Amino acid sequence: MKKKIFFKQVATLIILLAVLSGMVSAQEFPEKPFPPRLVNDLAGMLTTQEVNALESKLVAYNDSTSTQIAIVTVSDLHGYDKADYAQRLAEKWGIGQKGLDNGVLILVKSKTEESSGQVQIVQGYGLEGVIPDIICGQIVDYEILPEFRNGNYYQGLDKATGTLMSLASGEFPADQYNGKKSELSNMAPLIFIIIFIIIVLFMRSSGGSNQKHIGRKGLPLWVLLSMMNSGGNKHSGSWGGFSGGGGGGGGFGGFGGGSFGGGGAGGSW
Secondary structure (H helix, E strand, O other), X not given: OHHHHHHHHHHHHHHHHHHHHHXXXXXHOOOOXXXXXXXEEOOOOOOHHHHHHHHHHXXXXXXXXXXXXXXXXXXXXXXXXXXXXXXXXXXXXXXXXXXXXXXXXXEEEXXXXXXXXXXXXXXXXXXXXXXXXXXXXHHHHHHHHHHHOOOOHHHHHHHHHHHHHHHHOOOOOHHHOOXXXXXXXXXXXXXXXXXXXXXXXXXXXXXXXXXXXXXXXXXXXXXXXXXXXXXXXXXXOOOOOOOOOOOHHHOOOOOEEOOEOOOOEEEEO
């Protein structure tokens, strides 16, 4: 009889420990957001406008491709390694589509006086071929960390998501990415201004009736400028310069149950 009571007490204790462990784990890893969002700035590293701009960009990409790129910032990793934490969180939320496993998580742990900042990119099974681990590491090194070290968190995340979108969409293969593409994309506004100045100077030198058109049979100036502006850059693709406050396609519908294989790469600042 005493043995039965003892075993019941042990079993009860085990159950209580399991429940407590589950409660602690739930506190360490945030629950899926409701309403669903792809950008979850839990550490408060971004402004409202920056969160909305990134959200709109990622929602539009999800609506067009079904690939889900999520951003989560946290203030504490609760003793976990950043890679382990990112992997567990991505699995818990099910980022990406079930069966396609086409999800990506950019996890950021904010920098404090007591600890360094941490960032980790993890990709789903279905994207490991087009976004291999070594490329995740290069995106962190070339796109994110240089901006983060200067406190430009939005710029780093905007560049990184643009590159991830281009890679996932097959705009260029992973072996052609070397980090220098972002430098070229940053020069695009300067190149546009130079071209605009050249056109204005040409128009003035042409005189009179040619000021509204380039040549008698040329296109109107506003059409030409629109064509140049819509050309974009190869690095960011159609998404690199996306901005605005409204969610593409009426808002994010929720994560689809994607799985992750434990890959990815990260860094610290």
